[in-house]
Amino acid sequence: MASLVSVMLVLVCQIGLTIQACAECACCKGSFTCESNKNCINGCIDGYYGAKCTEECQGNCETCVNGNECTECTPGYYNNKCSIPCGKGCVNNTCLLVSGECPCKSSYFTKGKCDACAGLRYGDECNNTCPSNCGTCISDTECLWCKNTVYYGSYCQHRCSLGCDQGRCIKSTGHCIEGCKSGFSGGKCDKCSPGVFGPFCDQNCSNNCFSCLSETNCTECNPGFYGEKCANACPSGCNGTCSVSNGQSCNITDIYRVCATDTGRCIHGCNSVIKYGEYCEKQCSDTCNNKSCDLKTGHCLEGCEMNFYGLFCVDSCSTSCISYTGKRRCDGTKGHCLFGCKYGFHGERCDNICSSQCVNTTCNQTTAECSYGCIDGFKGPKCAEIIPDLEGYYTRSTLIGSTIGTFLAGGIVVGIASLITIIIRRRRNIQTKQLDVHGHVNTIGPCGIRSNDDTHENDSPVTYEDLKSRDERLYSQITTSQQETPPATDYVNYSS
Structure with missing residues (x-):
């Protein structure tokens, strides 16, 4: 029982x-x-x-x-x-306590923790093959990155434009990472720059053609011309431009005028590709590729120079992005780091610092959760919580430390104040006193005349004869003091 x-x-x-x-x-x-x-x-x-x-x-x-x-x-x-959690590929879903390593179910998983698919595979059992242009994927329609960054699209189905310098572009947009080759323009570098045409944008349009599809097919003429080849001059009185097809739609104004008479706004845009605005008073960003931008908005037309991003290409890629020689650290549109973050940082732009409570200050780039756990005294995925057993200790230690510091600071202030008071009092009490040969205390007065302590206010002369007698005595004392120097032993310094 x-x-x-x-x-x-x-x-x-x-x-x-x-x-x-x-x-x-x-x-x-x-x-x-x-x-x-x-x-x-x-x-x-x-x-x-x-x-x-x-x-x-x-x-x-x-x-x-x-x-x-x-x-x-x-x-x-x-x-x-x-x-x-142990890796999804661990045999029997079991792994080592400390490292998380385990034997893998199959060669489809990466060795070690068996927590990812090896090669171009995806799925719970890593038995599905990614699309051909994917670097890695999570499904047959979602690649995480494209091979050699020369493809773009959700499953890397498009090749970067021929006009991309180095042939590389951003997966999400197709915008060229290194900007455009000479003769190409646009975010994807898939258009020819003004004045050239052809598959490689290396053939010149005919004279007076601003842009064209071929040597004989102008799409836009230089100011003052019209026609399929822009060979015809606009009629007199036109405002500097006219219909490409027939030379009509002209205003009766000076042919050479390029701005509105009432506002001063530029009619035909700016005469330089590095200027923009209604008055062409603004300059394109220095970090726009070829320093060219949209005439109205100022947005960079040909992408950003190396390691800049945004519509105006004025934002720098974070220095916390992992970088490789000759490659951009971040995409040119949003500044997202292309190759991940350096240790200690997280976020799409790697501009957030991992918690100092994380072991080695290292955390997951996406979630900010500590990669190797917490330092002593903290817990939680981001190590933001103080362990209850130590919380009181930290609070008491802080309180005791601040109290002792306050008492010490107060004691020092009181001690200094007391010392200053003693010095002031002693200085006020010190007087220069001397003794004459009879032991009387003499105080040196103005002009070096000594006054004897035995002199009283009642001895003051009250008649002319008394005043005269006193003056004679003082004169005699002054004469004697000038002729004879009293021995040093006749003087005694007193201090109260």
């Missing part, structure tokens, strides 16, 4: 029910192998820890030494908290 009760209590602990019986040695290893104080002698059954084996392991821990360190995980998880 006793053994049956023991078995029942162990089962209660294992299914996670909390009753008083679990605290009475029932979760110790063995049959009631605990001391009189209820501490377990041989340790705890799986899933519990503590001296009395009353604390339950957390999360996916099978066994643990405390609430923050697992020694064995449930199948499918690893690390000291059993919080990271």
